[in-house]
Amino acid sequence: MKFKLLLAFSFWMLLMAVSCNKDDISFDAPSQQLSFSRDTVFCDTVYHQVRSETYAVKVYNNEDKDILIPRIHLQKGATSLYKINVDGKPGYDFKDVPLRKKDSLYIFVEIAPEATGPEAIAEDKILFQSPAGEQNVVLFSVVQDAEFFIKTSSNPNIITNNTTWTNSKAKIIYGDLTIDENTVLNIQAGTKVYFHKNSGMKVRDGASLNINGTFTNNVVLRGDRNDPNYDTIPKTWNSIKMEPGSNLNMNFARLFGGTKGLDMKEANATINNSFIHTFQEYGIYAIGSTVIARNLVMNNCGESAVAAFRGGTHNFTHCTIANYSDLLHSYNRNGVVAANEWTNDSGVKEFGALIFNLRNSIVYSDRDNSVNLEYTPMNLFNVAIQNCLIKYSNQSEAGFEFNDTTIVTQSIKNEDPLFVNYFAAQMNLRVKQNSPAIGKGNVGVAATVPTDIYNVSRTSNPTIGAYQYQ
Secondary structure: OHHHHHHHHHHHHHHHHHHHHHHOOOOEOOOOOOEEOOOEEEOOOEEOOOOOOOEEEEEEOOOOOOEEEEEEEEOOHHHOOEEEEEOOEEEOEEEEEEEOOOOEEEEEEEEOOOOOOOEEEEEEEEEEEOOOOOEEEEEEEEEEOEEEEEOOOOOOOEEOOOEEEOOOOEEEEEOEEEEOOOOEEEEEOOOEEEEOOOOEEEEOOOOEEEEEOEOOEOEEEEEOOOOHHHHHOOOOOOOEEEOOOOEEEEEOEEEEOOOEEEEEEOOEEEEEEEEEEEEOOEEEEEEEEEEEEEEEEEEEEOOEEEEEEEEEEEEEEOOEEEEOOOOOOOOOOEEEEEEOEEEOOOOOEEEOOEEEEEEOOEEEEOOOOOEEEEOOOOOOEEEEEEOOEEOOOOHHHHOOOOOOOOOEEOOEEOOOOOEEEOOHHHOEEEEOOOOOOOOOOOHHHHHHOOEOOOOOEOOOOOOOOOOOOO
16 A cells, blocks of 8 residues: 555656656747748638638747747737637737747637728738747738628528619528519629528529629629638539529529529529539529520539429520539539439429520530430420530430431530630630630521620631630
8 A cells, every 4th residue: 555655656746847847948049930831821701790710820940949939929919800829829919939849839810800891801910020030921811791691490581572782792691591472682793692501592483583793793602611622612502492483584693612503493594694613413403494594604513514304495505514523523424414304302203395405505524425315205305406516425325316417416526625624623614726616606596695705706707615716
Protein backbone atom coordinates (compact mmCIF):
# COMPACT_ATOMS: atom_id res chain seq x y z
CA MET A 1 0.00 0.00 0.00
CA LYS A 2 2.84 2.37 0.95
CA PHE A 3 4.54 1.52 -2.33
CA LYS A 4 1.43 2.51 -4.31
CA LEU A 5 1.14 5.81 -2.44
CA LEU A 6 4.81 6.53 -3.09
CA LEU A 7 4.39 5.73 -6.80
CA ALA A 8 1.37 8.02 -7.09
CA PHE A 9 3.18 10.84 -5.27
CA SER A 10 6.19 10.48 -7.57
CA PHE A 11 3.97 10.62 -10.67
CA TRP A 12 2.31 13.88 -9.64
CA MET A 13 5.61 15.46 -8.66
CA LEU A 14 7.06 14.55 -12.08
CA LEU A 15 4.01 15.98 -13.83
CA MET A 16 4.33 19.25 -11.90
CA ALA A 17 8.01 19.46 -12.73
CA VAL A 18 7.34 19.01 -16.45
CA SER A 19 4.61 21.64 -16.32
CA CYS A 20 6.90 24.11 -14.57
CA ASN A 21 9.71 23.47 -17.04
CA LYS A 22 7.32 24.13 -19.98
CA ASP A 23 6.78 27.67 -18.70
CA ASP A 24 10.53 28.19 -18.61
CA ILE A 25 11.00 27.59 -22.36
CA SER A 26 12.99 30.42 -23.89
CA PHE A 27 11.36 32.16 -26.89
CA ASP A 28 13.38 34.48 -29.12
CA ALA A 29 12.41 37.25 -31.48
CA PRO A 30 11.95 36.05 -35.08
CA SER A 31 14.96 36.54 -37.30
CA GLN A 32 13.23 35.27 -40.45
CA GLN A 33 9.88 36.01 -42.01
CA LEU A 34 6.96 33.70 -41.35
CA SER A 35 5.30 31.69 -44.08
CA PHE A 36 1.58 31.09 -44.58
CA SER A 37 -0.70 28.47 -46.09
CA ARG A 38 -2.27 31.25 -48.16
CA ASP A 39 -1.62 34.94 -48.65
CA THR A 40 -5.25 35.85 -49.37
CA VAL A 41 -8.49 34.55 -47.85
CA PHE A 42 -11.35 34.86 -50.30
CA CYS A 43 -14.42 34.41 -48.14
CA ASP A 44 -17.71 33.21 -49.54
CA THR A 45 -20.14 35.98 -50.55
CA VAL A 46 -21.95 36.90 -47.37
CA TYR A 47 -25.30 38.48 -46.65
CA HIS A 48 -26.41 41.18 -44.26
CA GLN A 49 -25.83 40.05 -40.64
CA VAL A 50 -25.30 36.42 -41.66
CA ARG A 51 -22.08 34.88 -40.42
CA SER A 52 -19.86 33.25 -43.02
CA GLU A 53 -18.28 29.85 -42.76
CA THR A 54 -14.94 29.71 -40.96
CA TYR A 55 -11.73 29.85 -42.99
CA ALA A 56 -8.30 28.75 -41.76
CA VAL A 57 -4.82 30.15 -42.32
CA LYS A 58 -1.75 28.28 -41.06
CA VAL A 59 1.26 30.26 -39.90
CA TYR A 60 4.62 28.45 -40.08
CA ASN A 61 7.82 29.01 -38.09
CA ASN A 62 10.58 27.73 -40.35
CA GLU A 63 13.38 28.62 -37.93
CA ASP A 64 15.37 26.27 -35.69
CA LYS A 65 14.30 28.17 -32.59
CA ASP A 66 11.15 28.94 -30.64
CA ILE A 67 9.88 32.43 -31.34
CA LEU A 68 7.48 35.02 -29.98
CA ILE A 69 5.63 36.88 -32.69
CA PRO A 70 5.48 40.41 -31.23
CA ARG A 71 2.08 41.32 -32.68
CA ILE A 72 -0.72 39.81 -34.82
CA HIS A 73 -3.72 42.07 -35.43
CA LEU A 74 -6.44 43.14 -37.83
CA GLN A 75 -5.47 46.30 -39.70
CA LYS A 76 -8.87 47.88 -39.01
CA GLY A 77 -8.83 46.79 -35.40
CA ALA A 78 -12.09 46.65 -33.48
CA THR A 79 -13.97 48.30 -36.38
CA SER A 80 -13.19 45.42 -38.74
CA LEU A 81 -16.04 43.39 -40.22
CA TYR A 82 -13.88 40.32 -39.74
CA LYS A 83 -13.31 38.25 -36.62
CA ILE A 84 -10.18 36.20 -36.04
CA ASN A 85 -9.17 33.48 -33.62
CA VAL A 86 -5.44 33.03 -33.06
CA ASP A 87 -4.35 29.69 -31.65
CA GLY A 88 -7.69 29.17 -29.95
CA LYS A 89 -8.22 32.71 -28.64
CA PRO A 90 -10.75 35.15 -30.19
CA GLY A 91 -9.94 38.82 -30.62
CA TYR A 92 -8.54 41.38 -33.05
CA ASP A 93 -5.12 42.22 -31.52
CA PHE A 94 -2.64 39.70 -30.07
CA LYS A 95 0.77 40.33 -28.49
CA ASP A 96 3.74 37.99 -28.02
CA VAL A 97 2.25 34.92 -29.68
CA PRO A 98 4.52 31.88 -29.08
CA LEU A 99 5.36 29.51 -31.90
CA ARG A 100 7.70 26.53 -31.44
CA LYS A 101 10.45 25.79 -33.92
CA LYS A 102 9.38 24.06 -37.13
CA ASP A 103 5.81 24.27 -35.91
CA SER A 104 2.64 26.06 -37.01
CA LEU A 105 -0.44 27.69 -35.57
CA TYR A 106 -3.94 28.23 -36.91
CA ILE A 107 -5.70 31.54 -37.42
CA PHE A 108 -9.44 31.17 -38.05
CA VAL A 109 -11.31 33.88 -39.95
CA GLU A 110 -15.00 34.68 -40.39
CA ILE A 111 -17.16 37.66 -41.28
CA ALA A 112 -20.68 38.71 -40.25
CA PRO A 113 -21.10 42.14 -41.79
CA GLU A 114 -23.64 44.93 -41.88
CA ALA A 115 -24.58 45.61 -45.51
CA THR A 116 -24.24 49.22 -46.68
CA GLY A 117 -25.83 48.76 -50.11
CA PRO A 118 -26.89 46.11 -52.65
CA GLU A 119 -23.33 44.83 -53.02
CA ALA A 120 -19.99 45.95 -51.64
CA ILE A 121 -16.44 44.73 -51.08
CA ALA A 122 -15.24 43.99 -47.54
CA GLU A 123 -11.45 44.00 -47.28
CA ASP A 124 -9.02 43.93 -44.38
CA LYS A 125 -5.61 42.46 -43.53
CA ILE A 126 -4.15 40.35 -40.77
CA LEU A 127 -0.84 42.06 -39.96
CA PHE A 128 2.18 40.24 -38.54
CA GLN A 129 4.80 42.54 -37.01
CA SER A 130 8.27 41.40 -35.99
CA PRO A 131 11.95 42.44 -36.30
CA ALA A 132 12.03 40.45 -39.56
CA GLY A 133 9.56 42.92 -41.10
CA GLU A 134 5.81 43.39 -41.43
CA GLN A 135 3.81 40.75 -43.30
CA ASN A 136 0.12 40.41 -44.05
CA VAL A 137 -2.64 38.08 -45.17
CA VAL A 138 -5.40 39.82 -47.15
CA LEU A 139 -9.05 39.18 -46.24
CA PHE A 140 -11.57 39.69 -49.02
CA SER A 141 -15.31 39.15 -49.36
CA VAL A 142 -18.33 40.38 -51.29
CA VAL A 143 -21.13 41.60 -49.02
CA GLN A 144 -24.73 41.65 -50.23
CA ASP A 145 -27.81 43.08 -48.66
CA ALA A 146 -30.45 40.37 -48.54
CA GLU A 147 -34.12 39.67 -48.05
CA PHE A 148 -35.01 36.35 -46.44
CA PHE A 149 -37.92 34.03 -47.19
CA ILE A 150 -38.06 31.41 -44.45
CA LYS A 151 -40.65 28.65 -44.24
CA THR A 152 -41.64 27.76 -40.68
CA SER A 153 -44.54 26.03 -38.96
CA SER A 154 -46.25 29.42 -38.60
CA ASN A 155 -45.18 30.84 -41.97
CA PRO A 156 -45.98 28.74 -45.07
CA ASN A 157 -43.83 31.10 -47.18
CA ILE A 158 -46.43 31.71 -49.91
CA ILE A 159 -46.54 34.69 -52.28
CA THR A 160 -50.25 35.48 -52.58
CA ASN A 161 -50.13 38.83 -54.41
CA ASN A 162 -48.47 39.81 -57.67
CA THR A 163 -44.89 40.67 -56.71
CA THR A 164 -41.78 42.10 -58.35
CA TRP A 165 -38.27 41.37 -57.08
CA THR A 166 -35.54 43.86 -57.95
CA ASN A 167 -31.79 43.60 -57.64
CA SER A 168 -31.64 45.97 -54.64
CA LYS A 169 -31.34 42.94 -52.36
CA ALA A 170 -30.39 39.30 -52.85
CA LYS A 171 -33.22 36.85 -52.12
CA ILE A 172 -32.39 34.02 -49.72
CA ILE A 173 -34.87 31.13 -49.56
CA TYR A 174 -35.04 28.68 -46.66
CA GLY A 175 -37.48 25.82 -47.23
CA ASP A 176 -39.97 26.03 -50.10
CA LEU A 177 -41.15 29.37 -51.42
CA THR A 178 -44.53 28.97 -53.14
CA ILE A 179 -46.10 31.22 -55.78
CA ASP A 180 -49.82 30.85 -55.13
CA GLU A 181 -52.45 30.05 -57.75
CA ASN A 182 -53.01 32.78 -60.36
CA THR A 183 -50.23 34.89 -58.86
CA VAL A 184 -47.32 36.45 -60.75
CA LEU A 185 -43.73 36.75 -59.53
CA ASN A 186 -41.52 38.98 -61.68
CA ILE A 187 -37.76 38.73 -61.10
CA GLN A 188 -36.00 41.71 -62.59
CA ALA A 189 -32.58 41.95 -64.24
CA GLY A 190 -29.56 41.47 -61.99
CA THR A 191 -31.48 39.84 -59.15
CA LYS A 192 -29.72 37.01 -57.34
CA VAL A 193 -31.85 34.25 -55.85
CA TYR A 194 -30.14 31.85 -53.45
CA PHE A 195 -31.61 28.60 -52.16
CA HIS A 196 -30.48 27.06 -48.89
CA LYS A 197 -29.88 23.29 -48.77
CA ASN A 198 -33.11 21.28 -49.24
CA SER A 199 -34.94 24.42 -50.37
CA GLY A 200 -36.72 25.23 -53.60
CA MET A 201 -39.57 27.06 -55.30
CA LYS A 202 -43.08 25.88 -56.22
CA VAL A 203 -45.23 27.45 -58.93
CA ARG A 204 -48.90 26.54 -58.55
CA ASP A 205 -51.73 26.18 -61.08
CA GLY A 206 -52.25 29.39 -63.04
CA ALA A 207 -49.24 31.07 -61.43
CA SER A 208 -46.50 32.65 -63.52
CA LEU A 209 -42.79 33.02 -62.84
CA ASN A 210 -41.25 35.67 -65.09
CA ILE A 211 -37.45 35.85 -65.00
CA ASN A 212 -36.52 39.03 -66.83
CA GLY A 213 -32.75 39.16 -67.14
CA THR A 214 -30.94 41.13 -69.81
CA PHE A 215 -27.83 40.52 -71.91
CA THR A 216 -25.71 42.67 -69.57
CA ASN A 217 -27.52 41.79 -66.34
CA ASN A 218 -28.51 38.13 -65.94
CA VAL A 219 -30.74 36.76 -63.20
CA VAL A 220 -28.92 34.12 -61.12
CA LEU A 221 -30.70 31.25 -59.33
CA ARG A 222 -28.41 28.93 -57.38
CA GLY A 223 -27.50 27.49 -53.97
CA ASP A 224 -26.61 29.91 -51.19
CA ARG A 225 -22.97 28.78 -50.95
CA ASN A 226 -21.23 31.32 -53.13
CA ASP A 227 -17.56 30.43 -52.94
CA PRO A 228 -16.20 29.29 -56.34
CA ASN A 229 -15.89 25.64 -55.22
CA TYR A 230 -19.68 25.45 -55.20
CA ASP A 231 -20.13 26.69 -58.77
CA THR A 232 -19.68 23.14 -60.03
CA ILE A 233 -21.30 21.13 -57.23
CA PRO A 234 -24.86 19.80 -57.73
CA LYS A 235 -27.56 19.06 -55.15
CA THR A 236 -26.97 22.17 -53.05
CA TRP A 237 -30.73 22.90 -53.29
CA ASN A 238 -33.82 21.18 -54.73
CA SER A 239 -35.63 22.54 -57.80
CA ILE A 240 -38.16 24.93 -59.29
CA LYS A 241 -41.24 22.73 -59.24
CA MET A 242 -43.92 23.72 -61.72
CA GLU A 243 -47.35 22.28 -61.00
CA PRO A 244 -50.06 21.65 -63.67
CA GLY A 245 -51.20 24.84 -65.34
CA SER A 246 -48.20 26.93 -64.22
CA ASN A 247 -46.09 29.11 -66.50
CA LEU A 248 -42.45 30.10 -66.76
CA ASN A 249 -40.95 32.83 -68.93
CA MET A 250 -37.16 32.88 -68.53
CA ASN A 251 -34.81 35.21 -70.35
CA PHE A 252 -31.09 35.72 -69.71
CA ALA A 253 -30.93 33.58 -66.58
CA ARG A 254 -28.39 31.26 -65.01
CA LEU A 255 -29.93 28.32 -63.17
CA PHE A 256 -27.58 25.79 -61.61
CA GLY A 257 -26.44 23.61 -58.72
CA GLY A 258 -29.56 21.75 -57.54
CA THR A 259 -31.15 18.32 -57.80
CA LYS A 260 -33.44 19.19 -60.73
CA GLY A 261 -33.53 22.51 -62.51
CA LEU A 262 -37.08 22.76 -63.82
CA ASP A 263 -39.33 20.00 -62.45
CA MET A 264 -42.43 20.33 -64.64
CA LYS A 265 -45.73 18.48 -64.80
CA GLU A 266 -48.31 19.65 -67.35
CA ALA A 267 -46.69 23.07 -67.21
CA ASN A 268 -45.45 25.59 -69.76
CA ALA A 269 -42.00 27.11 -70.14
CA THR A 270 -40.49 29.56 -72.62
CA ILE A 271 -36.72 29.84 -72.19
CA ASN A 272 -34.45 32.24 -74.04
CA ASN A 273 -30.74 33.09 -73.81
CA SER A 274 -30.16 31.12 -70.64
CA PHE A 275 -27.84 28.61 -68.95
CA ILE A 276 -29.05 25.53 -67.07
CA HIS A 277 -26.27 23.31 -65.75
CA THR A 278 -24.88 21.19 -62.92
CA PHE A 279 -27.89 19.30 -61.58
CA GLN A 280 -27.72 15.95 -59.83
CA GLU A 281 -30.57 14.47 -61.88
CA TYR A 282 -32.08 16.61 -64.66
CA GLY A 283 -31.72 20.14 -66.01
CA ILE A 284 -35.26 20.07 -67.42
CA TYR A 285 -37.61 17.28 -66.31
CA ALA A 286 -40.95 17.66 -68.08
CA ILE A 287 -44.03 15.43 -67.79
CA GLY A 288 -46.69 16.15 -70.42
CA SER A 289 -45.47 19.73 -70.65
CA THR A 290 -44.73 22.39 -73.25
CA VAL A 291 -41.17 23.70 -73.54
CA ILE A 292 -39.97 26.29 -76.04
CA ALA A 293 -36.23 26.92 -75.79
CA ARG A 294 -34.02 29.19 -77.88
CA ASN A 295 -30.35 29.97 -77.28
CA LEU A 296 -30.26 27.61 -74.31
CA VAL A 297 -26.93 26.23 -73.04
CA MET A 298 -26.89 23.11 -70.83
CA ASN A 299 -24.21 20.86 -69.34
CA ASN A 300 -23.26 18.66 -66.41
CA CYS A 301 -26.55 16.92 -65.46
CA GLY A 302 -26.51 13.46 -63.90
CA GLU A 303 -29.36 11.63 -65.63
CA SER A 304 -30.10 13.91 -68.58
CA ALA A 305 -29.92 17.57 -69.49
CA VAL A 306 -33.43 17.37 -70.99
CA ALA A 307 -36.01 14.69 -70.20
CA ALA A 308 -39.48 14.78 -71.78
CA PHE A 309 -41.83 12.03 -70.56
CA ARG A 310 -45.49 11.26 -71.25
CA GLY A 311 -45.40 13.37 -74.39
CA GLY A 312 -45.88 17.09 -74.55
CA THR A 313 -44.71 19.65 -77.08
CA HIS A 314 -41.02 20.58 -77.13
CA ASN A 315 -39.21 22.93 -79.48
CA PHE A 316 -35.46 23.43 -79.02
CA THR A 317 -33.88 25.85 -81.50
CA HIS A 318 -30.24 26.92 -81.62
CA CYS A 319 -29.46 25.20 -78.33
CA THR A 320 -26.16 23.78 -77.13
CA ILE A 321 -26.86 20.74 -74.97
CA ALA A 322 -23.71 19.07 -73.70
CA ASN A 323 -23.23 16.58 -70.89
CA TYR A 324 -19.74 16.14 -69.56
CA SER A 325 -19.03 15.50 -65.89
CA ASP A 326 -16.24 13.94 -63.85
CA LEU A 327 -18.25 14.32 -60.65
CA LEU A 328 -21.37 12.59 -62.06
CA HIS A 329 -19.54 9.95 -64.11
CA SER A 330 -21.58 7.06 -62.63
CA TYR A 331 -24.88 8.53 -63.91
CA ASN A 332 -26.40 8.14 -67.39
CA ARG A 333 -25.47 11.68 -68.48
CA ASN A 334 -27.77 11.78 -71.50
CA GLY A 335 -28.25 14.91 -73.54
CA VAL A 336 -31.91 14.43 -74.46
CA VAL A 337 -34.40 11.72 -73.47
CA ALA A 338 -37.87 11.90 -75.04
CA ALA A 339 -40.70 9.40 -74.51
CA ASN A 340 -44.46 9.22 -74.89
CA GLU A 341 -44.89 7.24 -71.69
CA TRP A 342 -44.11 7.75 -68.01
CA THR A 343 -44.42 5.61 -64.90
CA ASN A 344 -46.00 7.57 -62.06
CA ASP A 345 -45.21 7.27 -58.34
CA SER A 346 -47.76 4.46 -57.99
CA GLY A 347 -46.02 2.38 -60.66
CA VAL A 348 -48.78 2.96 -63.22
CA LYS A 349 -47.78 3.77 -66.79
CA GLU A 350 -49.27 6.90 -68.33
CA PHE A 351 -49.14 7.87 -72.00
CA GLY A 352 -49.30 11.09 -73.99
CA ALA A 353 -48.71 12.39 -77.51
CA LEU A 354 -45.13 13.60 -78.06
CA ILE A 355 -43.99 16.35 -80.41
CA PHE A 356 -40.27 17.01 -80.14
CA ASN A 357 -38.41 19.31 -82.54
CA LEU A 358 -34.66 19.80 -82.30
CA ARG A 359 -33.36 22.30 -84.85
CA ASN A 360 -29.97 23.93 -85.50
CA SER A 361 -28.75 22.50 -82.20
CA ILE A 362 -25.82 20.57 -80.76
CA VAL A 363 -26.47 17.61 -78.46
CA TYR A 364 -23.17 16.02 -77.49
CA SER A 365 -21.48 14.26 -74.59
CA ASP A 366 -18.76 11.81 -73.66
CA ARG A 367 -21.26 8.92 -73.88
CA ASP A 368 -21.86 6.79 -76.96
CA ASN A 369 -25.26 8.34 -77.57
CA SER A 370 -26.56 11.78 -76.67
CA VAL A 371 -30.18 11.56 -77.91
CA ASN A 372 -32.45 8.76 -76.68
CA LEU A 373 -35.97 8.28 -78.02
CA GLU A 374 -38.36 5.85 -76.32
CA TYR A 375 -41.39 5.11 -78.49
CA THR A 376 -44.49 3.32 -77.29
CA PRO A 377 -46.76 2.17 -80.17
CA MET A 378 -50.32 3.44 -80.52
CA ASN A 379 -49.34 6.90 -79.19
CA LEU A 380 -48.34 9.90 -81.27
CA PHE A 381 -44.57 10.17 -81.51
CA ASN A 382 -43.50 12.99 -83.79
CA VAL A 383 -39.77 13.80 -83.62
CA ALA A 384 -37.75 16.03 -85.96
CA ILE A 385 -33.96 16.48 -85.77
CA GLN A 386 -33.01 19.10 -88.34
CA ASN A 387 -29.54 20.56 -89.05
CA CYS A 388 -28.18 19.28 -85.77
CA LEU A 389 -24.88 17.83 -84.61
CA ILE A 390 -25.40 14.85 -82.32
CA LYS A 391 -23.54 11.93 -80.78
CA TYR A 392 -25.07 8.72 -82.14
CA SER A 393 -24.29 5.06 -81.54
CA ASN A 394 -26.89 2.77 -83.09
CA GLN A 395 -30.62 2.29 -83.41
CA SER A 396 -30.96 -0.16 -80.54
CA GLU A 397 -29.45 2.32 -78.08
CA ALA A 398 -30.71 5.59 -79.54
CA GLY A 399 -34.22 4.37 -80.34
CA PHE A 400 -34.14 5.73 -83.92
CA GLU A 401 -32.27 5.23 -87.16
CA PHE A 402 -30.05 8.19 -88.03
CA ASN A 403 -30.65 7.66 -91.74
CA ASP A 404 -34.42 7.76 -91.33
CA THR A 405 -35.25 11.02 -93.12
CA THR A 406 -38.68 11.18 -91.49
CA ILE A 407 -36.82 11.95 -88.26
CA VAL A 408 -33.32 13.23 -89.13
CA THR A 409 -32.51 15.73 -91.90
CA GLN A 410 -29.32 17.60 -92.84
CA SER A 411 -27.64 16.58 -89.59
CA ILE A 412 -24.15 15.53 -88.52
CA LYS A 413 -23.29 12.56 -86.33
CA ASN A 414 -20.24 11.78 -84.23
CA GLU A 415 -18.14 14.78 -85.26
CA ASP A 416 -16.64 16.49 -82.24
CA PRO A 417 -18.16 19.99 -82.05
CA LEU A 418 -14.83 21.22 -80.67
CA PHE A 419 -16.05 23.20 -77.70
CA VAL A 420 -13.60 25.75 -76.33
CA ASN A 421 -13.93 24.22 -72.84
CA TYR A 422 -16.72 21.85 -71.79
CA PHE A 423 -15.62 21.35 -68.17
CA ALA A 424 -18.12 22.95 -65.81
CA ALA A 425 -15.52 24.96 -63.85
CA GLN A 426 -14.63 26.96 -66.96
CA MET A 427 -17.65 26.16 -69.09
CA ASN A 428 -17.31 27.78 -72.49
CA LEU A 429 -19.36 25.93 -75.08
CA ARG A 430 -18.47 28.20 -77.94
CA VAL A 431 -16.97 26.26 -80.83
CA LYS A 432 -13.45 26.57 -82.18
CA GLN A 433 -12.62 27.88 -85.63
CA ASN A 434 -12.45 24.43 -87.22
CA SER A 435 -15.72 23.13 -85.70
CA PRO A 436 -17.98 21.12 -88.05
CA ALA A 437 -20.93 23.12 -86.65
CA ILE A 438 -19.88 26.34 -88.38
CA GLY A 439 -22.11 27.31 -91.30
CA LYS A 440 -24.22 24.14 -91.06
CA GLY A 441 -27.37 25.68 -89.59
CA ASN A 442 -30.55 26.05 -91.63
CA VAL A 443 -30.91 29.72 -92.68
CA GLY A 444 -34.71 29.67 -92.41
CA VAL A 445 -34.55 28.27 -88.88
CA ALA A 446 -31.85 30.79 -87.93
CA ALA A 447 -34.10 33.62 -89.09
CA THR A 448 -36.53 32.70 -86.28
CA VAL A 449 -33.72 33.26 -83.75
CA PRO A 450 -31.69 35.94 -85.57
CA THR A 451 -29.15 36.64 -82.80
CA ASP A 452 -27.16 34.23 -80.67
CA ILE A 453 -26.95 34.06 -76.89
CA TYR A 454 -24.43 36.93 -76.94
CA ASN A 455 -26.51 39.05 -79.31
CA VAL A 456 -24.40 38.25 -82.40
CA SER A 457 -26.27 38.12 -85.72
CA ARG A 458 -26.64 34.68 -87.31
CA THR A 459 -28.86 35.56 -90.28
CA SER A 460 -26.15 34.37 -92.68
CA ASN A 461 -23.86 31.34 -92.47
CA PRO A 462 -25.47 30.23 -89.17
CA THR A 463 -23.48 28.10 -86.75
CA ILE A 464 -25.31 25.16 -85.17
CA GLY A 465 -25.87 25.71 -81.45
CA ALA A 466 -26.42 28.70 -79.17
CA TYR A 467 -23.21 30.51 -80.21
CA GLN A 468 -22.57 32.03 -83.63
CA TYR A 469 -18.93 31.63 -84.63
CA GLN A 470 -17.32 34.98 -85.52
